[in-house]
Amino acid sequence: MPTVAPTWLDDQQQHTWRTWLAVAELLPRALDAQLQRDAGLTHPAYVVLAMLSEAPERRQRMSELARAANQSQSRLSHTVARLEERGWVRREKSADDGRGNVCVLLDEGWDVVRRVAPGHVAAVREGFFDALTADQAAALDEALTAVLDRLDPDQSLRRGR
Template sequence: MTQRWLDEEQQRTWRAWLSVSELVPRVLDAQLQRDAGISHAAYVVLAMLSEAPHRSRRMSDLARRANQSQSRLSHTVARLEERGWVRRERSTDDGRGNVAVLTDAGWDVVRSLAPGHVAAVRDAVFAPLGPEQTRALGDALVAILERLDPDHVLRVEDAVD
């Protein structure tokens, strides 16, 4: 069987994707480190909690929504607990699982960071694109998601960054 390599356009697109997928998180991390001394991963946890009913989520659900392993999420939540922005509680539903709860101080942090974070996302991702390019990028990413996660198990479509 002959190996089929990426064609020139696919290679250009793939390499651009690799660079963008490395640089965007770095830019967002830098903005959040500068503004609050936290990582983008920690901000995503805060944001996912801020959007939840009662500002709380089961740890397993939060891990999926924040795209973190259970172990990494546990460390992230521990750091946020140290700052008083999150607390862990036993689930009132079944008493077995743990939930993470965004504290009032954590809510204040999210509200103060969100405008700068949105500006950083807009500048890094959308400023170089026109409306048609934005739509094409969104369509392309959704098509890739459909291929990688056809059952919608891994993605969170209602998450807002």
């Protein structure tokens, strides 16, 4: 079998890739710190609460919630269990078919979202958008959408817009 030489990243690609890796590590860490400070929440837990707050009647099937929150079913189950312990959500059987589970955002959880969201939005702006011009933000959106379309061509894994 012939050996194929790898096509290495050029200098610009290497720089872009390493910059992306650093941002992908540092931005979630900064958002986690803000959420821990303001509400004792992890970023993945906040995303679950936020997705539920936007869902009709503040309820969503667990499988749909996992996709909306970009979490595996297993990770979502653990996240929801911690949120249940705090009295912010509850799981119940689906009224549609009785087989699936639905996660419901309770009033106490809704209060947390309303209280924490302004600080979270400020942290996202400060850590991400404030560093970009409007043209850079538009170009980044276009570039990230192209990558996401490659990674999730049937749009089955992505968060809704």
